[in-house]
Amino acid sequence: WEQEEDVLRDLRLFLRGVTESLMVERRFKIFSKPVDIEEVPDYLMVIKKPMDLSTLLTNIDEHKYTTVGEFLEDAELIWKNALEYNPDSDPLDRHIRHRACALKDGIQTFIRDRLDRDFAKLCEEIKETR
Numbered sequence: 001w002e003q004e005e006d007v008l009r010d011l012r013l014f015l016r017g018v019t020e021s022l023m024v025e026r027r028f029k030i031f032s033k034p035v036d037i038e039e040v041p042d043y044l045m046v047i048k049k050p051m052d053l054s055t056l057l058t059n060i061d062e063h064k065y066t067t068v069g070e071f072l073e074d075a076e077l078i079w080k081n082a083l084e085y086n087p088d089s090d091p092l093d094r095h096i097r098h099r100a101c102a103l104k105d106g107i108q109t110f111i112r113d114r115l116d117r118d119f120a121k122l123c124e125e126i127k128e129t130r
């Protein structure tokens, strides 16, 4: 019914808000687009489920997410993949891991501070009826 579509539209607006607040930060530029396989040829051999901020936005626009939890499953891939692909002690790996941890904290703080729990519950209930 119409109210459900209103709730899911508000969810998309909220999730775009999270994603865009991260995309504007220069330190997260490395996470804003899919990894270029020409530049990093072995990336897909190591990382089975690539994810990036622009793909999150596309998924939102395509109504892929009915709950914040479904969005977080994909968003977490961004920083988990970065930790997995950059395990070494060399400075570049460490640098990317620091940014991955900053991304993780940024997502979780935005959601803790800005997501209304009753709204989140409403999205979960809509998901169960579908």
Ligand SMILES: CC(=O)c1csc(NC(=O)C2C[NH2+]C2)n1
Pocket (backbone or CB within 6 Å): 030, 031, 035, 040, 081, 082, 083, 085, 086, 092, 093, 096
């Ligand atoms: C997005 C992401 O996690 C990424 C892109 S390039 C990269 N790592 C490197 O290029 C090398 C530094 N040691 C591997 N990580």
